[in-house]
Amino acid sequence: MAGTADFMQLWREALQKWERQTNEALNAASGDEAFSRAMNQSMAAMARLQALQGEAIERALTRHNLPSRADFRELGSRLDSIEAQLSELNRLFGEIVSVARGAAPPAAPPVPRPARTRKPPQDAAS
């Protein structure tokens, strides 16, 4: 009686069954060549539209003497490169100052260094 009274459980099972069957049906529908062709055509159209929009915006920005996304991208990569060089210079400068003061170069933040001698459980037991 408890089984038949458990309507929530019946609903859950029905939901799972519906999910499985619907996924299977939609997979079957999306697995044929016509779907693949239509999906890829719409994706290509979307890409072409985006490219056209990008070109139009680029021309408008140039007309108004404003920097484009590509300009910012190039600026970003140059800043990255400058940042990396500054970071390296900073590290070298720290080392030079330490050597000049006769001290050891600054140590990296302490990381626990456990012994690398662990054995697998059966070896440890023997």
Next chain:
Amino acid sequence: MSGAPDLLERLQVEVERARERNIKGWNYLVSSGPPRGVTPKDVVLNRGTLSLYHYRPQVSEVYRTPILFVMATTNRGYIFDLAPGQSFVEFLLKRGYDVYVIDWNPPRDDECRLRFEDYVLDFIPSCVAEVQERSGEREVSLVGYCMGGVLALIHAALHADGPVRNLACFTTPFDWSKYGLFNRWADPRHFDVDTIVDTFGNLPADLISTSFEMLRPVSKAVGQVQVWDNMWNDEFVKSYRAFDRWGAETLPLAGEYFRQIVKELFFANKLYTGELEIGGRRVDVGAIKVPFLHAIAEHDHIAPFEATRELIERVGSTDKEQLVLKGGHVSLIAGPNAVRRLWPRLDAWLAPRSA
């Protein structure tokens, strides 16, 4: 004759759950979900799309050989460190391993030209060198998940003389002609990968997550209903939110790398046929001779069982093992299924090969 009391009892339970759903449902809507990736770590390498983490050891004695995880390039690496008590990394640290993880950041616009060569011949070797320097050990165990497994596999095949001591791959596709729906959607007669890559640069994350969702079109909506139904169950909700957020954080793919995946792997299946060339060198998985473990999932809808199962036969190692585990693509490595199945099996396999 106990039908009436049983029915009454069930009704009481459902009324109580409905009350809890209302109270906790409000919290669900206004809170941001559990923290993730909180196991203490240091970022030891950070270069554009590449990040290398070193997790702080949690025991006083570790195995000699460190582990280097290679995450899939489509998703964030915190799936290995989902939440305290549900963390693969934390489990391995407590079992005495020294753990490093390669995680991927969204590739920048100027990284759209990254290719397999960059991942396999530059990023992974740089990380291996960093692990060697920090650990003082020459050898490492390489563990790759999904596309991370493909990268680890190619790296190991092209560096058969070391320093990889053990190679473990999880759900790693090998026969790309057995991908089912993906093969039909990426039909070379219709799928113009050049237009996509030349237009977008990097492949947008939305396109990737949509294609994953199309494999199980109604499962996301059903998941929402199930979380409402289980709103009274804190553990279920916590776990659901962690996985849901991770799944939603799909990464864009570097454009040229995606072009190679489509043309070399989906269209021509070159990893399987042995014709794949990386940096002018042919990739032969038969050249891999180190101990090899491949864990695959019976019900994997992303990297199907059929696409993954033949890898074990083609790897050249004599010490090799394939684990076919219950579960799906993600539940294989994270969540209660993984805690019971994969994690202890990996530990049992790695421990005697790591001392």
